[in-house]
Amino acid sequence: MRPLSQDEIRKSFVNCSKGEAKSLALPARFDEITWEVQDFLGWRDARARERAYLVVPRDDEIIGLSLRAAPGRRSGLKSNVCAFCTTVHSLTDIALFSARRAGAAGRQGNTVGTYLCAELACPLYMRGKKKPEMRQTRETLTEDERVTRMMGNVQSFVDQALREDV
Numbered sequence: 048m049r050p051l052s053q054d055e056i057r058k059s060f061v062n063c064s065k066g067e068a069k070s071l072a073l074p075a076r077f078d079e080i081t082w083e084v085q086d087f088l089g090w091r092d093a094r095a096r097e098r099a100y101l102v103v104p105r106d107d108e109i110i111g112l113s114l115r116a117a118p119g120r121r122s123g124l125k126s127n128v129c130a131f132c133t134t135v136h137s138l139t140d141i142a143l144f145s146a147r148r149a150g151a152a153g154r155q156g157n158t159v160g161t162y163l164c165a166e167l168a169c170p171l172y173m174r175g176k177k178k179p180e181m182r183q184t185r186e187t188l189t190e191d192e193r194v195t196r197m198m199g200n201v202q203s204f205v206d207q208a209l210r211e212d213v
């Protein structure tokens with residue numbers, strides 16, 4: 048994605064109050080973000096780990112979603128798959144993220160949730176910048192194909208969060 052300013056990021060949020068968007072913790076070491084490998088930006092608040100954020104380029108827009116994270120523990124499972132990038136993780140490296148929906152639906156308490164890489168580092172896994180700790184199912188897709196598939200999953204999550212109907 049193209050490099051964003053801190054101001055652009057704060058203004059992109061669609062499902063939280065202006066106050067939260069203004070005060071939320073931006074990614075640590077903001078100046079060191081390698082934008083060309085970040086197909087989207089996802090991070091967790093280092094001081095309040097239950098808070099997480101997603102910033103996604105969408106057509107000419109940038110959509111920011113404020114998320115809540117919960118540990119991804121489910122009995123009987125040893126591993127789980129990220130719904131964005133399909134990387135297989137042990138349960139400690141995966142978390143359940145939920146986003147309050149935008150608009151009226153969100154005001155009525157509607158959320159959308161999904162299991163994702165706990166650090167939201169999906170683009171780094173897809174582009175081989177970060178190695179998953181578990182053995183992955185073998186795939187024949189190219190890097191571009193993997194990134195395209197991931198972004199399709201990300202956009203459909205954003206779609207669900209943006210849907211206005213209750």
Ligand SMILES: [Zn+2]
Pocket residue numbers: 129130131132133134163164167168169
């Ligand atoms: Zn992922």
